[in-house]
Amino acid sequence: MTGSNPASGTRIQITGVGLALPGATSAAELLRQTPAPAEPFDTAQVIGKRGHRYKDRATQLALCAAIDGLRDAGLIPADSEELAVPGTSMGVVASSNLGNLDTVCGAAEQINRESVGAISPMGLPNASSNVVASHVAIRFKLRGPNLMLCNGPTSGLDAVHWAANLIAADRVRRALVIGVETRNEIVEGLLRTEAAELLDGAVALVVESAEAAAERGAAPVAELGRYRRQAGLDGCLEPLLADPDQQRPAPGIWFTPERYAPDGTAPVPASVPRHDLSRAFGRSSGALGVLQCAAATGWLAAQGSGRALLTNGDDSADAVASLLLDRPGADS
Amino acid sequence: MSQLITGAGAVVSVGDGVEDVFRALCAGTSGLAPLRGFDRERYGAQNAYEIDDRPAEGDVPHRATDWLLRAVAQAAAQAGLGEDLSGIPILIGTGLRELRSAELAHRAGDALDADRLHFGTALRERFGADRTYTFSGACSASLYALAMGSDMLAAGTEQTVIVAGVDTLTESMYGLLDRVHLDPPERVQPFDRSRRGVLMGDGAAAVVLRRETPEAAPGALGRLRAVSMNCDAHHVTAPDPSGIAEAVREAHRRAGVKPGDIDLVMLHGTGTLLNDEAEATAIGEVYGPDVAVPLMTAIKSMTGHTSGSSGLVSLITALQAMATGQVPPTVGLSDPVQEAAEFRFAREPISGADIGVAQVDAFGFGGVNAVAIVEKVSR
Secondary structure, eight states, X not given: OTTSSOTTOOOEEEEEEEEESTTOXXXXXXXXXXXXXXXXXXXXXXXXXXXGTTOOHHHHHHHHHHHXXXXXXXXXXXXXXXXXXXXXXXXXXXXXXXXXXHHHHHHHHHHHHSOGGGSOGGGGGGGSTTHHHHHHHHHHTOOSOEEEEOOGGGHHHHHHHHHHHHHHTTSOSEEEEEEEEOOOHHHHHHHTOOGGGBOOEEEEEEEEEHHHHHHTTOOOOEEEEEEEEESSHHHHHHHHHOOTTOOSOOOSEEEOOTTOOOXXXXXXXXXXXXXXXXXXXXXXXXXXXXXXXXXXXXXXXHOSSOOEEXXXXXXXXXXXXXXXXXXXXXXX | OOEEEEEEEEXXXXXXXXXXXXXXXXXXXOOOEEOOSSOGGGOSOOEXXXXXXXXXXXXXXXXXXXXXXXHHHHHHHHTTOOSOOTTSOEEEEESSTTHHHHXXXXXXXXXXXXXXXXXXXXXXXXXXXXXXXXXXXXXXXXXXXXXXXXXXXXXXXXXXXXXXXXXXXXXXHHHHHHHHOSSOOXXXXXXXXXXXXXXXXXXXXEEEEXXXXXXXXXXXSEEEEEEEEEEOOSOSSSOOHHHHHHHHHHHHHHHTOOGGGOOEEEOOOOOOHHHHHHHHHHHHHHHGGGTTSSEEEOXXXXXXXXXXXXXXXXXXXXXXXXXHSOBOOOTTOSSBOGGGTTOEEOOSOBOSOOOOEEEEEEEETXXXXXXXXXXOTTO
């Protein structure tokens, strides 16, 4: 099927969730209805001062979420960061659109104001957009494929999809997916947006083949269903939700694109509750899809049945991406 | 499952279109020129390998996007796909996406069109493409994208994918690279003892990849045997020879070839002190007694470091070498480093070479390595 997960039959599960953002310390708390506090997430309490050296804020947040996620998945112990599986069995897929804009624009500005001698050479790695993914790999010695999606509004769900593809293609058995965005004066200026409107945080997921999870006795919290990326909300959602045999009930919740204005025309039945995570956590750009997956695991854990529909991008974007998340082992 | 490359496009400093670029490379033409878009007084290094398409004064945004669209259009046309690419996956590998446009907006105090930092918006407008993915993978990005495109075909869910790479100079990357040079390089001299570092180049490249069928094979440009990808997990900028060697071995293993089967190695060869040594060490280790079997060349000596696009630019060059028997030289190489002393470099343009199987290297910041193996279709 066009745009769906690979037809190889590999079942892909989420076995860990990690958070580094204000206002939530568990997947269940991501379902809060009130705005998260403005107080920034304190990365020093997780990675210490040494962990900060020469790293941009997005990388620091990503490392914090990664530690939390790997620990939640049982891939590192409570008291160290030693990986319980071979580093070659695990890849990294990160997603961020705005993460290194401050390094890039700041360095260019300083060069133009003074000269190249005025900039710190330690900024060099941060000028390349894959810096988040490579720092995460280095910290935990993850030697599988190392990807960074910078794919606009759909980037977060796309990252989850590509992690699944890497696993289905047998490149790796598991992947650490990270969505991260941050805010600073440069981003606020470029986007003409107030700081309070923007997420400053990271979310991590451990995505794993069902077989690999079972082998190490991991407890999955969700299973990936169909994915699709196509132009327009209707174009993406109608085929994704098509169920000619009426075998499945409608999704139990729809995590909508950010700042989604309900107009009644979306091809998701009006009876399905809508949840816009950007109301509580701010505009999340490339992190939104990963944040939605994390929140959906909280929702699945709290519900007796049903599956979650996640959507990134709307009719104003170059395309819309959607993913269905089900409870582990459910027949989707 | 076999996969064919049925279309290709390329735009770099020395040419526009695959044949134009290849002709220039085989003539030893270099795109080296004084920096055009930036204020030269601010930098130690003064040269780069830019595509000369700016207006008379100043710089303009979205040049990388324009080259990408050109390269994709060339590849799609050659493959007979036309201009409607809706539903066809397009995977774009890039190191710096449209960060140059962000730098220009920031300096002018303008709002950034955030929907154009990635390439999907322009690809949708031009080709109706809506399954587009912008991967930021540093300097191996386009071969990483090729690996993932290849996986999509192997999964059996797709018949055709387009894989592309693109990058342009940013002031931040050019400046930060300049900042770490001991002595600013005047040109890129891969594997030469007198090399002083890397200079960036502009470039875009694209290929159409499809599942092999008897009808498609006769017109195809080549066959993709395999692509490996891994990560050193060692250092953010310094390469690790063991990670590179592992990527080369894995590519050979996936393709079912041995070092002695390879006729041409398109080296990554950036001209930096560390990179060239690490690559030469890794190649020497994997090839062992067969290290002098393949011809080797490093075209960044003429294109500069075209970053995310460089892997595909090299791959397309390898396909042309198979078709024509011509191999472009490594310009400016007179005294190879010790680690590459036994390599059979193309130091002058070569013609009449019988190239059946080629290896293409691409390595990037963060230790992200990818190696592709391609072969002539008639084999």
